[in-house]
Amino acid sequence: MSESRTIVVGVSGGVAAYKACHVIRDFTERGDSVRVVPTENALRFVGAATFEALSGHPVDTGVFERVEDVQHVRVGKEADLIVVAPATADLLARVAAGRADDLLAATILVATCPIVFAPAMHTEMWLNQATQENVATLRRRGMTVLEPAHGRLTGADSGPGRLLEPSTIAELARTVHTVGALPRTLEGVNVLISAGGTQENVDPVRYLGNRSSGRQGFALADIAAHKGANVTLVAGATDHLDTPAGATVVRVRSARELQSEMNARAAGADVIIMAAAVADYRPAMEATSKMKKGVTDLTAIDLVENPDVLRGLVDKRRAGETDAVIVGFAAETDTPLEYGRAKLERKGADMLMVNSVAGGKVFGEPRNGGWLLGRDGSVTEIADGYKHVVAARIWDAVESTLLN
Numbered sequence: 247m248s249e250s251r252t253i254v255v256g257v258s259g260g261v262a263a264y265k266a267c268h269v270i271r272d273f274t275e276r277g278d279s280v281r282v283v284p285t286e287n288a289l290r291f292v293g294a295a296t297f298e299a300l301s302g303h304p305v306d307t308g309v310f311e312r313v314e315d316v317q318h319v320r321v322g323k324e325a326d327l328i329v330v331a332p333a334t335a336d337l338l339a340r341v342a343a344g345r346a347d348d349l350l351a352a353t354i355l356v357a358t359c360p361i362v363f364a365p366a367m368h369t370e371m372w373l374n375q376a377t378q379e380n381v382a383t384l385r386r387r388g389m390t391v392l393e394p395a396h397g398r399l400t401g402a403d404s405g406p407g408r409l410l411e412p413s414t415i416a417e418l419a420r421t422v423h424t425v426g427a428l429p430r431t432l433e434g435v436n437v438l439i440s441a442g443g444t445q446e447n448v449d450p451v452r453y454l455g456n457r458s459s460g461r462q463g464f465a466l467a468d469i470a471a472h473k474g475a476n477v478t479l480v481a482g483a484t485d486h487l488d489t490p491a492g493a494t495v496v497r498v499r500s501a502r503e504l505q506s507e508m509n510a511r512a513a514g515a516d517v518i519i520m521a522a523a524v525a526d527y528r529p530a531m532e533a534t535s536k537m538k539k540g541v542t543d544l545t546a547i548d549l550v551e552n553p554d555v556l557r558g559l560v561d562k563r564r565a566g567e568t569d570a571v572i573v574g575f576a577a578e579t580d581t582p583l584e585y586g587r588a589k590l591e592r593k594g595a596d597m598l599m600v601n602s603v604a605g606g607k608v609f610g611e612p613r614n615g616g617w618l619l620g621r622d623g624s625v626t627e628i629a630d631g632y633k634h635v636v637a638a639r640i641w642d643a644v645e646s647t648l649l650n
């Protein structure tokens with residue numbers, strides 16, 4: 247994207263402050279101009295020189311520095327986006343109370359642009375009612391408070407409260423800048439998503455696979471998690487992607503494994519999205535030892551058809567075993583709308599997201615786009631954008647047509 251934004255990166259005082267350096271880097275590498283506003287305590291963890299060098303701008307913490315510049319007003323007004331990473335319990339409390347006792351709090355109070363907080367604190371502090379009420383207040387005011395990641399915290403403890411990965415924070419913040427705040431419209435909704443390509447073993451060394459990266463399915467899971475959903479992600483070959491905050495990730499390899507994990511969870515799901523690229527065929531026989539050239543004829547491998555997972559889920563719904571809304575995906579190289587419409591009918595899903603993949607487009611790429619077809623004949627164009635942006639738009643369409 248060539249559009250250049252002015253992004254304020256606020257940093258509050260937690261050990262994770264060092265990760266803010268990577269968030270800043272992510273923005274500047276995409277051509278955005280970054281202004282870093284740390285709290286006094288943030289500078290106990292990372293020096294001002296680091297933030298100045300990374301952003302190319304001076305760094306102040308108080309409203310009494312460079313007073314002639316009226317910084318707390320100027321910085322807040324100039325910002326296209328404010329991202330606070332890490333956001334401590336104390337910072338969230340101060341913003342919720344409308345305080346302006348340092349440059350960061352004052353900047354936030356002045357700003358009218360989208361504001362995103364990436365919290366980081368110990369689990370007890372995150373779950374404390376005071377913090378939860380402050381978070382609810384900020385969300386009610388239209389700010390986006392991302393869910394913290396679950397995992398290892400500063401000490402030996404583990405749980406929700408860990409800062410999200412810097413690249414995820416940057417991606418989600420850019421998404422909020424493009425589509426607006428992520429409202430908590432999926433709170434209490436059970437979402438089951440499949441993502442990534444399946445792999446069908448030929449022998450212990452070789453497999454048949456496809457080029458799916460899993461990025462779109464992971465982005466859908468990520469956005470759903472930050473909108474409050476309970477997310478289960480059944481993931482094929484996607485080891486390189488970060489786990490969405492709070493999601494339960496079930497790793498699978500083959501189409502049949504994917505099917506059994508999806509089927510086992512379908513009953514409890516409110517929405518099922520089949521974003522996985524399921525292999526249509528598998529070798530009729532899986533060799534137990536490596537097939538050798540000259541010993542086995544590798545020029546012809548007998549294949550058998552894999553089950554159609556999506557169709558199986560639709561059948562389950564017909565049989566009353568789930569009442570989930572079911573969304574499929576289709577990647578087409580030719581006449582995508584025509585093939586997409588026919589596929590939607592054939593599979594019996596409620597919606598089908600059709601991507602055009604002519605010329606190798608989309609697979610593994612950071613961007614995507616296409617059309618979301620509804621069973622009622624509706625066609626919603628999903629403009630070309632980063633996969634998180636596309637995911638947010640898909641959720642908007644799914645929520646407005648199916649959950650209301």
Ligand code: CTP
Pocket residue numbers: 501520521522523524525526552553554555556557573574575576577593
């Ligand atoms: N799908 C599935 N099980 C399969 C194949 C596909 O559940 N064995 C799902 C995919 O996850 C996707 C949708 O069906 O949501 C469409 O996948 P696609 O590969 O485009 O459909 P196919 O039925 O394989 O049709 P094509 O002949 O175009 O490959």
